[in-house]
Amino acid sequence: MLGIKDMNSNFLKVLNQQSAEHTPIWLMRQAGRYLPEYRKTREQAGSFLNLCKNPDLATEVTLQPLRRFALDASIMFSDILVVPEAMGMHLYFSDGEGPKFTNPLQSSLDVDALKVIEPDFDLAYVMQLIRNLKQELPRNTPLIGFSGSPWTLACYMIEGGSSKNYEKIKTWVYSHPQQLHNLLDKVSIAVADYLVAQIKAGVDTVMLFDSWGGVLSEAKFIEFSHAYLAKVLQRIQLSLPANKTPSIVFTKGGGVWLEQLDQLKCNALGVDWTIDIGKARSQTTKVIQGNLDPVMLSVANPSIIKTEVSRIIQAYREANAGDLTGHIFNLGHGILPSAKLDNVSALIDAVHELSQR
């Protein structure tokens, strides 16, 4: 039954505001290019998109970091842009340049032409991946499903790829707001239905990556990102009234908006490395996920990482009346391809050791 999860997991205990044996840790993009075995499977797949669409290979790369490291959760291997692709956009990945769309959205006609997705059909390969993982994962390792936030997906759909100044989507924000609201409505439905399908297929929690919410002013963030994060969370709840699957929202650069993010009906908020975690703790009642600078794993060494982990845990504890409850350790953004394996091990060991209850 939905919502009955294996509560032996420290990750799920903390997400549900319960006490745990230690602070759990997982890493954004933990199945990724810093792992030699990932690079090998990626090569075998031929392309990044092939890898996303092949449930067997995607299962393999999801499991790879768990074989090396004592991670407290797994996250299904996929890309946020599979949703716009399922809506009819043509996606490709150029090496070194990141994902691109061949025909970025330019008009309301382009918005109208986007398909309403049926996730079990249009994203069947993700659902198969989830079912595979429910078989393959160790019993105490929960599975995180995810989607991009509506705003972040709209950024890629309009910009056509990553962007420096977001001039195209900001043209919609400032000069064609209704057209953008229509797009975000449509994308929100797709995102919510996609996450509902993931929950039904068996994920233990869902995460919304609002990677580009931070490029907006506060007023526009509330109007064009926050409102649609709320809409997605609401639609999930309406679709699955008995659902207790916890949810995590991460707005990169959202440290200045924690007060507003705290109003979302989610269980946890991700924070990047720029805000002190003690300050974050004082600004939200939700579980906090974060917040080591990911670059540390590339440029520091195990001893320096342990010192930094200690500082973060201590800052959290001091702001939380001496208690470590309500903190999931993570990076402040995805792990970089240049991350060193011994630093990753050191990080995970340090979190577990320094947060023993």
Next chain:
Amino acid sequence: MLGIKDMNSNFLKVLNQQSAEHTPIWLMRQAGRYLPEYRKTREQAGSFLNLCKNPDLATEVTLQPLRRFALDASIMFSDILVVPEAMGMHLYFSDGEGPKFTNPLQSSLDVDALKVIEPDFDLAYVMQLIRNLKQELPRNTPLIGFSGSPWTLACYMIEGGSSKNYEKIKTWVYSHPQQLHNLLDKVSIAVADYLVAQIKAGVDTVMLFDSWGGVLSEAKFIEFSHAYLAKVLQRIQLSLPANKTPSIVFTKGGGVWLEQLDQLKCNALGVDWTIDIGKARSQTTKVIQGNLDPVMLSVANPSIIKTEVSRIIQAYREANAGDLTGHIFNLGHGILPSAKLDNVSALIDAVHELSQR
């Protein structure tokens, strides 16, 4: 005599916490590529660096935006990287890619090899520019001098140019902190001495651009950027004990650290567009400079810009007990080359009109 400024300027009145006729406005990078006459002079100069080093042409481009727009302040045309260049690094500007150093710093030997600058000699062309401008500027138009912050200059000096993840300088942050402190000490002295020379040459205020402070965690920001902003401000005061020239500090992405920035001995803090200006007002006692999203000037129209100006002024007023004192209007970052001239006019008119006392 230093510190006796023409107080008919609304900009200087506000910087000194006095009442003014209206909220003053100037624009970061107001002499820049969005102006056709700038592009012409830039072409005449042959290169960006030639333009910086030619006081006559630099005077011309400083004055250009003032001829078109009712700006309340001017800022000397220059680049923050002239300081590392004067310290002995070889700087070049590749079109489209921004500034680069041929030989980025790699070791403590490279730090030791940096020259101690004598600004009146090594940056004589900037001092000549300031003297020119004091002759040429309208009497009520104050002149802003500036420098990059020690941290931001160190970023360029170590990365060799702009950077995505700042892995090189973060290697110093996390693995060679003493070497980085030595560099920042040396750069702080150069920056302070450079600003002292600018004050002696006649600028009415000095601004520190901490463009990349926002890439750090709070703890590292305090250690590697904030501490050296404080050092620069202190050294200026020690060099010029009777100095009353006001100072402005702008850390892009610093909205989460306003409490700490408030402790600096400067008169004003710049804020980017991501933080609500009302929220910023409640977190610092200093004058606030900001905070329109610069992309608006490229993608919106005059009517939308007026609405946004109204929103910002209203948010400031509400957070400041109905009073507009203590706000200098600006963008949240430099104006883009794609900014439209009629939008710039509309912005300046709207600020003046909507903030009439």
